[in-house]
Amino acid sequence: MNEINALRARANAGDAAAQYRLAAMLAQAGDAASAKEWLEKAAASGHPGAIYTRATELLSGPPAHMAPVRAADMLREAVEKGGLGAARQLAALKTLGLGAATDRRGARALLAKAAAGGHPAAMREAAALAIMAGRDAAAADILLRTAALKGDWIAAVLALRRGGIFTDAEAQSALSQLRQAGAPLLDRHGPPAATATQPRALRENEIAALLEKNDAPAPSRKVLRETAPRLVAYEKALTPLECDYVICAAAPLLTPSAVVDPRAAGARQESFRTSDGCAIGVVDLDLVLFAIWEKLCDAVGALTPNSELMGVLRYRPGQEYRPHHDYLPEDEKDYSEVRRAGQRAHTLLVYLNDGFAGGETIFPRLGLSFRGRAGDALYFQNTDETGVPIEDSQHAGAAVSAGEKWMLTLWIRQRRFWFWK
Ligand SMILES: O=C(O)CCC(=O)C(=O)O
Numbered sequence: 018m019n020e021i022n023a024l025r026a027r028a029n030a031g032d033a034a035a036q037y038r039l040a041a042m043l044a045q046a047g048d049a050a051s052a053k054e055w056l057e058k059a060a061a062s063g064h065p066g067a068i069y070t071r072a073t074e075l076l077s078g079p080p081a082h083m084a085p086v087r088a089a090d091m092l093r094e095a096v097e098k099g100g101l102g103a104a105r106q107l108a109a110l111k112t113l114g115l116g117a118a119t120d121r122r123g124a125r126a127l128l129a130k131a132a133a134g135g136h137p138a139a140m141r142e143a144a145a146l147a148i149m150a151g152r153d154a155a156a157a158d159i160l161l162r163t164a165a166l167k168g169d170w171i172a173a174v175l176a177l178r179r180g181g182i183f184t185d186a187e188a189q190s191a192l193s194q195l196r197q198a199g200a201p202l203l204d205r206h207g208p209p210a211a212t213a214t215q216p217r218a219l220r221e222n223e224i225a226a227l228l229e230k231n232d233a234p235a236p237s238r239k240v241l242r243e244t245a246p247r248l249v250a251y252e253k254a255l256t257p258l259e260c261d262y263v264i265c266a267a268a269p270l271l272t273p274s275a276v277v278d279p280r281a282a283g284a285r286q287e288s289f290r291t292s293d294g295c296a297i298g299v300v301d302l303d304l305v306l307f308a309i310w311e312k313l314c315d316a317v318g319a320l321t322p323n324s325e326l327m328g329v330l331r332y333r334p335g336q337e338y339r340p341h342h343d344y345l346p347e348d349e350k351d352y353s354e355v356r357r358a359g360q361r362a363h364t365l366l367v368y369l370n371d372g373f374a375g376g377e378t379i380f381p382r383l384g385l386s387f388r389g390r391a392g393d394a395l396y397f398q399n400t401d402e403t404g405v406p407i408e409d410s411q412h413a414g415a416a417v418s419a420g421e422k423w424m425l426t427l428w429i430r431q432r433r434f435w436f437w438k
C-alpha cells in the first residue's frame with residue numbers, strides 16, 4: 018500500500034513514469050477505469066510505453082473500430098521518445114502496409130533497434146528470424162538466451178526446445194516456472210549446454226544483418242486428389258521452430274471456438290466445434306508470424322492479402338470439429354462479406370505438433386482421411402474458381418483421444434480480403 022501511495026503522489030505531481038506504473042498496478046488490481054485514466058495521463062505526459070499501449074488499442078477489435086493511421090503516428094512518436102515496444106509494433110505495421118507505407122527494410126531496422134535496446138520480445142523475434150533465415154545460429158542463441166533470462170517465456174520455451182542454450186540448472190528452473198504458468202510444448206526439449214553461453218550485447222547493425230531474408234526451399238507436395246475438391250499434402254511446410262513459435266504466440270489468445278451462424282448476428286459457440294481457438298489479429302502479428310503467413314501463402318500459390326487472418330486451434334482429448342464446410346453460407350447477412358472478397362475458396366491446415374492420438378482430418382464424402390506430422394500441411398478446395406461451393410469438400414477434425422492437437426488454419430478468399438490499402 019505504501020508503494021502505491023508513494024506512486025500516486027509522484028503521479029499526481031506529473032511524473033510520467035509513475036503515472037504509467039500506477040496505471041499498470043491499478044489494472045492488475047482490477048480497477049480498469051482508473052487505470053485507463055492514468056494511462057491517458059501518462060500518454061499525454063509523453064511516456065513512450067503509455068503511447069504504445071494506447072496505439073495498440075487502436076489496432077484491436079473489428080476493422081471498423083481500428084484507427085491504424087493514428088496508431089502508426091502514435092507509435093512513431095513513442096519510437097522517437099525511445100519506446101522499444103513501439104518500435105517492434107511499428108515494424109509489424111510497416112511489414113503489413115497497415116497505417117504506414119509498406120517498408121520491409123524499415124521494418125527490420127526498427128526490430129533491430131528494439132532488439133539491440135534489450136526489448137525481450139524483440140530479441141526473441143530477431144533470434145527466430147535469424148534461425149529461420151539460416152543465419153548466424155550462435156548470435157541467435159545469445160539473443161534467445163538473453164530474452165529468456167529477461168523473462169520472455171516464449172524465448173524460454175524456444176530455448177528449451179532447441180537445446181544447447183541453457184545449462185541443466187537453468188533448464189530445470191525454466192521448466193518449473195513454465196509448467197506453473199501453464200506454458201505449452203514442455204513435453205520435449207533438447208540437451209542442456211555444457212557451460213553457460215557468455216552473454217554478449219549485439220549491436221543494432223549486427224542484429225539487422227541477421228534478419229535479411231533467405232528464400233526457404235519450397236515444401237515437397239503430393240496431390241492426393243486431382244478432381245474437385247482438389248487435395249494436396251505438403252511435407253514440412255513449416256520448420257519445428259516455426260510450429261513452436263505459432264503455438265506459443267497463439268496460446269495466450271485462445272478462447273472456446275466459435276463458428277459462423279447463418280441465423281444469428283456474429284459468431285456463436287457450437288457444440289459441434291469443441292476446440293479452443295483464436296485468430297492472430299493485426300495487433301498480435303510480428304515479423305516472424307508474418308513471414309510464416311507469407312511462406313504458407315507462397316506454398317499454395319496464393320496472395321497473402323487474399324487470406325483471412327491466420328487461425329490456431331487446440332484440441333484436447335475428446336474435442337473435435339464435426340463435419341462441416343468451410344465455404345460461407347450465402348444468405349443475406351454473410352453475402353456482403355462474400356461480395357467483398359469472394360468465397361473461402363481454399364483452406365490450408367498446418368499440423369503444428371506431434372504426440373497426440375486421433376485427430377485426423379476426415380472427408381466423409383470422399384472416403385479420405387489425413388494426418389500430418391508437425392509442420393506438414395493439407396490444402397483443399399472449398400469452391401470452384403467462380404466461388405460455387407463444392408459440397409464434397411465437407412470435412413471434420415476427428416476427436417483427439419490423447420494429448421493435444423495444435424493446428425494452424427488459413428482460409429483464402431477468391432479476392433483481396435485485407436481491408437486496408
Ligand atoms: O482439425 C481439423 O483437422 C480440421 C479443422 C477445420 O476443418 C477447420 O478449421 O476448418
Ligand SMILES: [Fe+2]
Nearest residue numbers: 341342343412
Ligand atoms: Fe474446416
